[in-house]
Amino acid sequence: MSRLLHYGSRLAALGAAAGTGWWFGFTSRELDGLPEGLFSGVFGKVSAAALQGYSMQAPAELAPLDPDVPRVTQIMQYGFPSLNNVRARADYVISYDARNRVPYWVCEHLTADRLAKNPDVDRSKCDFHEDPSIHEYFRSENKDYKSSGFDRGHMAAAGNHRLSQFDCNQTFLLSNMAPQVGKGFNRDKWNELESYCRKLTRSYANVYVCTGPLYLPRQEEDGKLYVKYQVLGPNHVAVPTHFFKVTNIQGWC
Amino acid sequence: MSRLLHYGSRLAALGAAAGTGWWFGFTSRELDGLPEGLFSGVFGKVSAAALQGYSMQAPAELAPLDPDVPRVTQIMQYGFPSLNNVRARADYVISYDARNRVPYWVCEHLTADRLAKNPDVDRSKCDFHEDPSIHEYFRSENKDYKSSGFDRGHMAAAGNHRLSQFDCNQTFLLSNMAPQVGKGFNRDKWNELESYCRKLTRSYANVYVCTGPLYLPRQEEDGKLYVKYQVLGPNHVAVPTHFFKVTNIQGWC
Numbered sequence: 389m390s391r392l393l394h395y396g397s398r399l400a401a402l403g404a405a406a407g408t409g410w411w412f413g414f415t416s417r418e419l420d421g422l423p424e425g426l427f428s429g430v431f432g433k434v435s436a437a438a439l440q441g442y443s444m445q446a447p448a449e450l451a452p453l454d455p456d457v458p459r460v461t462q463i464m465q466y467g468f469p470s471l472n473n474v475r476a477r478a479d480y481v482i483s484y485d486a487r488n489r490v491p492y493w494v495c496e497h498l499t500a501d502r503l504a505k506n507p508d509v510d511r512s513k514c515d516f517h518e519d520p521s522i523h524e525y526f527r528s529e530n531k532d533y534k535s536s537g538f539d540r541g542h543m544a545a546a547g548n549h550r551l552s553q554f555d556c557n558q559t560f561l562l563s564n565m566a567p568q569v570g571k572g573f574n575r576d577k578w579n580e581l582e583s584y585c586r587k588l589t590r591s592y593a594n595v596y597v598c599t600g601p602l603y604l605p606r607q608e609e610d611g612k613l614y615v616k617y618q619v620l621g622p623n624h625v626a627v628p629t630h631f632f633k634v635t636n637i638q639g640w641c
Numbered sequence: 642m643s644r645l646l647h648y649g650s651r652l653a654a655l656g657a658a659a660g661t662g663w664w665f666g667f668t669s670r671e672l673d674g675l676p677e678g679l680f681s682g683v684f685g686k687v688s689a690a691a692l693q694g695y696s697m698q699a700p701a702e703l704a705p706l707d708p709d710v711p712r713v714t715q716i717m718q719y720g721f722p723s724l725n726n727v728r729a730r731a732d733y734v735i736s737y738d739a740r741n742r743v744p745y746w747v748c749e750h751l752t753a754d755r756l757a758k759n760p761d762v763d764r765s766k767c768d769f770h771e772d773p774s775i776h777e778y779f780r781s782e783n784k785d786y787k788s789s790g791f792d793r794g795h796m797a798a799a800g801n802h803r804l805s806q807f808d809c810n811q812t813f814l815l816s817n818m819a820p821q822v823g824k825g826f827n828r829d830k831w832n833e834l835e836s837y838c839r840k841l842t843r844s845y846a847n848v849y850v851c852t853g854p855l856y857l858p859r860q861e862e863d864g865k866l867y868v869k870y871q872v873l874g875p876n877h878v879a880v881p882t883h884f885f886k887v888t889n890i891q892g893w894c
Contacts, residue, residue, distance in 0.1 A: 470725055470726070471724055471725060472723055486723075487856070605872045613872045613877065614869055614870065614871050615868075615869070615872055615879065616867055616869040616870075617867065617869075618865055618867050619866045619867065620866075624858055626868065
């Protein structure tokens with residue numbers, strides 16, 4: 389997605405689940421309408437699993453797809469960031485990091501029609517549940533998060549999948565979660581960033597969102613750089629140091 | 642490779658690049674002929690990128706392949722541990738971890754014939770060199786290791802690839818390296834473990850070796866578990882906490 393980053397997309401990295409501050413960055417377009425205080429600096433070279441170069445040659449903008457093509461084709465129109473442990477859900481696509489028991493990335497495709505209020509969908513009926521498609525050796529469980537102090541933070545946001553109760557339920561698979569600080573992050577700035585992505589559909593016909601965790605190094609007292617992150621519960625679910633969202637917006641309307 | 646682990650293979654994890662001690666484990670067979678002091682305990686559930694379950698259903702032993710099938714087919718007869726950033730080299734196969742700039746895993750296939758001394762191959766003519774097949778954003782470079790105090794440790798061992806100078810040269814691609822403590826590890830116990838794998842070809846017709854890094858958590862003073870590892874140079878090359886080798890041995894001879 390490198391060229392997309394330069395020519396038609398926005399990259400955000402917020403930190404941190406572990407309370408180490410936060411960043412926001414962009415490349416060639418100005419940001420507008422973001423939650424106050426969300427922008428603090430330009431983001432540089434990242435260690436993002438999501439940016440592995442498969443889509444380096446993708447054109448800046450592709451023609452809209454026929455709405456009858458398979459949903460996964462629509463969501464992934466600009467290519468797969470990587471190909472490890474990919475699962476195509478009804479309304480999002482995930483690459484699962486079996487080492488860290490959280491996603492590498494999650495891709496979504498937002499449109500105004502798909503985000504319209506739907507009285508048939510009730511988020512409160514959704515339960516966080518294990519993902520049986522992930523081998524039990526590498527699966528996260530509710531007990532990993534219990535009493536940890538961290539939220540089960542959605543990567544594909546529940547509020548982005550309102551076409552059916554089934555679509556919404558699938559965002560509650562634990563494979564779609566990563567540990568996030570609740571107050572001040574998941575329930576605040578991160579939630580605002582999710583809302584911001586949805587609001588982009590008021591201005592653009594297609595909003596493609598790629599979301600995932602980062603594990604960024606910090607310099608310690610010995611002058612060396614270290615990556616350090618907590619792991620939770622018996623399955624050692626990683627607590628990312630930061631999170632990113634890349635949005636690729638298409639079709640000003 | 643889970644069933645392989647139980648029925649016909651051996652798993653070794655040595656730590657550490659960062660000097661945190663070492664383990665060695667096995668499952669159902671006894672170990673013999675290992676370097677003195679290499680065995681210290683049974684290895685439990687690991688956070689190994691290499692064990693992602695793709696080969697869970699592989700049979701305990703497959704029939705030998707026709708020697709004329711492509712080399713990659715021979716090396717990977719028991720399946721791919723995972724599918725991210727896979728590169729098939731002339732005599733080994735690698736999955737590259739773009740986040741950490743080291744391999745996820747490297748697979749090799751050793752036989753007595755292939756390991757025979759070859760006067761046409763001179764290891765001293767090999768130079769560590771960048772891997773142009775990895776995008777420059779995610780590539781490790783010699784400058785990352787320079788003055789770091791760590792060796793550029795081969796995952797596919799140079800001594801395992803003696804059929805041609807080209808084969809040996811390919812093990813010096815930096816994508817095949819991970820930072821290792823030199824004295825006491827890379828040049829000692831790790832080297833002995835590599836030799837041990839080669840010696841297995843005296844007793845077995847086919848020795849399949851899967852090698853890679855681990856990032857294992859440790860409990861800190863606050864009682865919580867953390868994964869912590871140093872990263873080197875401008876490309877942030879990860880220093881794994883431990884390394885593993887899985888050997889799958891076939892055809893007692």
